[in-house]
Amino acid sequence: MTFISYAQNFEDIRLWRALKNVENGFYIDIGANDPTQDSVTKAFYDRGWTGINVEPMPNYYNALCQQRPKDTNLQCVAGETADDLTFYGIAGTGLSTLDPALAQQHKDAGMDVRSQTVKSRTLASICEQHARNRPIHFLKIDVEGHEETVLRGMDFTQWRPWIILIETPWERDQTWETLVTGAGYHSILFDGINTYYLAEEHLALKPAFDIPPCNLDEFQFCRGHNFSHPVTDAENHLAAALQRAEHAEAQLRAMQNSRAWRALQKLKNVLVRG
Incomplete structure (x- = not known):
């Protein structure tokens, strides 16, 4: 590792x-x-x-x-x-x-x-x-x-x-x-x-x-370390956007697993077949 x-x-x-x-x-x-x-x-x-x-x-x-x-x-x-x-x-x-x-x-x-x-x-x-x-x-x-x-x-x-x-x-x-x-x-x-x-x-x-x-130590610097590539504002914004996207995806999954969502999907299928 x-x-x-x-x-x-x-x-x-x-x-x-x-x-x-x-x-x-x-x-x-x-x-x-x-x-x-x-x-x-x-x-x-x-x-x-x-x-x-x-x-x-x-x-x-x-x-x-x-x-x-x-x-x-x-x-x-x-x-x-x-x-x-x-x-x-x-x-x-x-x-x-x-x-x-x-x-x-x-x-x-x-x-x-x-x-x-x-x-x-x-x-x-x-x-x-x-x-x-x-x-x-x-x-x-x-x-x-x-x-x-x-x-x-x-x-x-x-x-x-x-x-x-x-x-x-x-x-x-x-x-x-x-x-x-x-x-x-x-x-x-x-x-x-x-x-x-x-x-x-x-x-x-x-x-x-x-x-x-040296390289034989097989190490990497942590993100934002002074000896590595500095973290830019753009990278910070990207990380925040990814975090928001992951949160929205989690909310969507929770909604899809809810009873109301499943009931709505059943009603939609009935209307399509009718």
């Missing part, structure tokens, strides 16, 4: 190459954002995987609840402590953050930044409640400058994701990296957006990351 990629930068293709032999796998997505657009986990969910999605923005959280009913969806942030925190939301983007300085930069750039109070939970407590003894096949962290506090709230001696991918700056100057490498993880790849880490007990998966995604 062709692999449909939804992720922003081939993340799901790289992960699938390493983990495609795992059945009913499990993931944790910190900063899940939209359940489909640019989602690292959507393709896995479609293949029977489940996981935990942590997302504080109400619109994305509600969409996750609707589209990912088999996942555990949490409207909170992952942090170092269990406190109420100020979260700076930027609707319709993946730029929402807990970092006030970063929020101010976005505000100065003309973005609509709105603050709200959100619950914080440690990643360790989330794992204790929802992961229990399950293996965590990958952990994805995309939290716009809040990476260190997420990592400080995790106990890597008890929960050992096989693969961790964390959004990192282009300069690769992340001060928190020792929290990961010191916990027995090896940095194996930087894809321009994320750094991938492998648990030392799963280094046998490293060859899956040695070459970039």
Whole structure:
């Protein structure tokens, strides 16, 4: 079956190459954002995987609840402590953050930044409640400058994701990296957006990351993906017209199956014969 990629930068293709032999796998997505657009986990969910999605923005959280009913969806942030925190939301983007300085930069750039109070939970407590003894096949962290506090709230001696991918700056100057490498993880790849880490007990998966995604991965981008042909207004109108036509056809079938329709057809046949 062709692999449909939804992720922003081939993340799901790289992960699938390493983990495609795992059945009913499990993931944790910190900063899940939209359940489909640019989602690292959507393709896995479609293949029977489940996981935990942590997302504080109400619109994305509600969409996750609707589209990912088999996942555990949490409207909170992952942090170092269990406190109420100020979260700076930027609707319709993946730029929402807990970092006030970063929020101010976005505000100065003309973005609509709105603050709200959100619950914080440690990643360790989330794992204790929802992961229990399950293996965590990958952990994805995309939290716009809040990476260190997420990592400080995790106990890597008890929960050992096989693969961790964390959004990192282009300069690769992340001060928190020792929290990961010191916990027995090896940095194996930087894809321009994320750094991938492998648990030392799963280094046998490293060859899956040695070459970039290619035709041998037998994948296609989802409709409207930034790397594929953009969806035009005409295509949107066509899709809407097809949907209306399918609805009208369904109504016609329902009418034809009704008693009144069958009675009318019998009367018509009698009149024709007469």
